Amino acid sequence: MRKIEIFDTTLRDGEQSAGVNLHTHEKLEIAYQLARYGVTVMEAGYPASSPGDFDAVSQIARAVRGCTIAGLARHVQGDIDAVWGALQHAEAPRLHLFIATSPIHMRDKLRMTPDQVFETAVAMVKYGARKFPDIEWSAEDATRSDWDFLAKIVTAVIDAGATVINLPDTVGYTTPHEYGSLFRYMLDHVPNIHKAKLSAHCHDDLGMAVANSIAAIEAGVHQVEGTINGIGERAGNASIEEIAVALAIRRDFYQAETGLDLTQTVRTSRLVSKLTGMVVPPNKAVVGANAFAHESGIHQDGVLKNVLTYEIIRPEMVGLSSNALVLGKHSGRHAFRGKCEELGLHLTDDEFNQLFQNFKLLTEKKKEVTDDDILALALEASANSGRPHYELASMHVSYGTHAITTTTLAIQAADGTVLQEAATGNGSVEAIYRTIERLLNHPVDLQDYRIQSTTSGKDSLAEVYVKVGYQGMVGSGRGVDNDVLAASAKAFLDAINRIALKQEFKEVGVS
Ligand SMILES: CC(=O)SCCNC(=O)CCNC(=O)[C@H](O)C(C)(C)COP(=O)(O)OP(=O)(O)OC[C@H]1O[C@@H](n2cnc3c(N)ncnc32)[C@H](O)[C@@H]1OP(=O)(O)O
Numbered sequence: 001m002r003k004i005e006i007f008d009t010t011l012r013d014g015e016q017s018a019g020v021n022l023h024t025h026e027k028l029e030i031a032y033q034l035a036r037y038g039v040t041v042m043e044a045g046y047p048a049s050s051p052g053d054f055d056a057v058s059q060i061a062r063a064v065r066g067c068t069i070a071g072l073a074r075h076v077q078g079d080i081d082a083v084w085g086a087l088q089h090a091e092a093p094r095l096h097l098f099i100a101t102s103p104i105h106m107r108d109k110l111r112m113t114p115d116q117v118f119e120t121a122v123a124m125v126k127y128g129a130r131k132f133p134d135i136e137w138s139a140e141d142a143t144r145s146d147w148d149f150l151a152k153i154v155t156a157v158i159d160a161g162a163t164v165i166n167l168p169d170t171v172g173y174t175t176p177h178e179y180g181s182l183f184r185y186m187l188d189h190v191p192n193i194h195k196a197k198l199s200a201h202c203h204d205d206l207g208m209a210v211a212n213s214i215a216a217i218e219a220g221v222h223q224v225e226g227t228i229n230g231i232g233e234r235a236g237n238a239s240i241e242e243i244a245v246a247l248a249i250r251r252d253f254y255q256a257e258t259g260l261d262l263t264q265t266v267r268t269s270r271l272v273s274k275l276t277g278m279v280v281p282p283n284k285a286v287v288g289a290n291a292f293a294h295e296s297g298i299h300q301d302g303v304l305k306n307v308l309t310y311e312i313i314r315p316e317m318v319g320l321s322s323n324a325l326v327l328g329k330h331s332g333r334h335a336f337r338g339k340c341e342e343l344g345l346h347l348t349d350d351e352f353n354q355l356f357q358n359f360k361l362l363t364e365k366k367k368e369v370t371d372d373d374i375l376a377l378a379l380e381a382s383a384n385s386g387r388p389h390y391e392l393a394s395m396h397v398s399y400g401t402h403a404i405t406t407t408t409l410a411i412q413a414a415d416g417t418v419l420q421e422a423a424t425g426n427g428s429v430e431a432i433y434r435t436i437e438r439l440l441n442h443p444v445d446l447q448d449y450r451i452q453s454t455t456s457g458k459d460s461l462a463e464v465y466v467k468v469g470y471q472g473m474v475g476s477g478r479g480v481d482n483d484v485l486a487a488s489a490k491a492f493l494d495a496i497n498r499i500a501l502k503q504e505f506k507e508v509g510v511s
């Protein structure tokens, strides 16, 4: 069986999705889960891009074991030094160097001639090789590049020390047949290609990222790159879970395996969705809520007679099960601990005790507590673990169809002071946000507001995601509560807290 290595870039290219901004503790949570999923390589971030990303990559490099940790760099010495600074304690560090090779990118973006790009590539791979035994070299926009030029530069960077050659379809332009041919061409025209592994990295602008990745596997690549839920720049990246399940289901044809623990698929997908706020469409392959739902009579009839008539993927394969252990008011600490372990939560004793208390409070309001509810509570607790600047102390909203909506709201500041204010608005959420603005004595620009429920019942928890501009910075926040208005207030304050934290870091010059 051929092994296809999985290079996960959820924390780097995935985080480039518009509106996504992960905190270090959220990146760590995802990193632990990716390691549990069994990815071969995890691209933890772009250390030179910000002190926050440098810190997140460093923490992941120190904490996460069992896979290679990669960091991205331009062909710039400072970027390479930053990757080394962040990754030096990783079990297996990888430098990921990229430079564009297409005529349009070289001429109009880099403003370099092909010869200059060639020389820079060789020089920077050599520079990186002084520290890194493992260097992935990416030809950005490879699929719009001249194939002869690509073959020439790939030969040179392998000689300079590159161990993995990635030919990304940066703008999602290629098609399966063409992409496969590109890799075959490299195998035929790069004399030292056997000294490096080949990698595919696809974007989904034309909806072909997964198909193109599979075509690359057919052509002989050793590694495919992608993200959980296919999140990423513009239309996103190839979705790792789709590639992995496709290879598993069609093992008869591809004779290839990824080594991923596929039973972690849904858990990984949900965690990434919750922390990034990128909702998974119900009809999404493999992890969408409807992926295993049979609606029409003829299908239901078939499934009842033999599930395989309409179901090519068994839910158990991706970690879905009809869970026999229902958690509710009467559940004790043992059952709850077991559930937390099953959900893959990393909790200290204090965190566990706090989460158990919150769970008990929730069971007062909700008959059955689902996995998603627990995950939402745990993630909210971890988001609040960094001593927030402002916490919601109390809130009263008065609403009527023919009345002016009014909110009275109190927040507690980090020093214990409680501040109270009131304001009106066209709707309840607007009234709440105006009140908070008054309390802060500063305008807050609400740029995005999204709401979803953790489950489908009336007693489901509400999860609100917001993006705000405040004091010249942009931040996102998340809030969870039984009540949509309380969740809305919490999300708004969470975003303000995150911005305040970033400002503190900036002031003292640390990440
Ligand atoms: C295809 C991809 O996904 S590539 C990865 C994209 N990810 C990111 O951009 C991460 C977030 N980016 C950032 O934080 C910033 O852009 C930084 C820190 C990387 C650079 O910031 P700045 O120095 O302000 O530069 P800015 O982003 O405006 O422009 C990019 C510069 O890098 C140059 N550049 C782009 N790619 C490369 C490369 N591979 N090697 C060398 N230089 C490059 C550009 O030509 C431009 O140079 P110029 O300033 O001389 O015109």
Ligand SMILES: CC(C)C(=O)C(=O)O
Residues within 6 Å of the ligand: 013, 098, 138, 139, 140, 141, 166, 168, 169, 170, 171, 201, 203
């Ligand atoms: C940095 C490279 C691999 C990339 O993300 C792309 O080209 O899409």
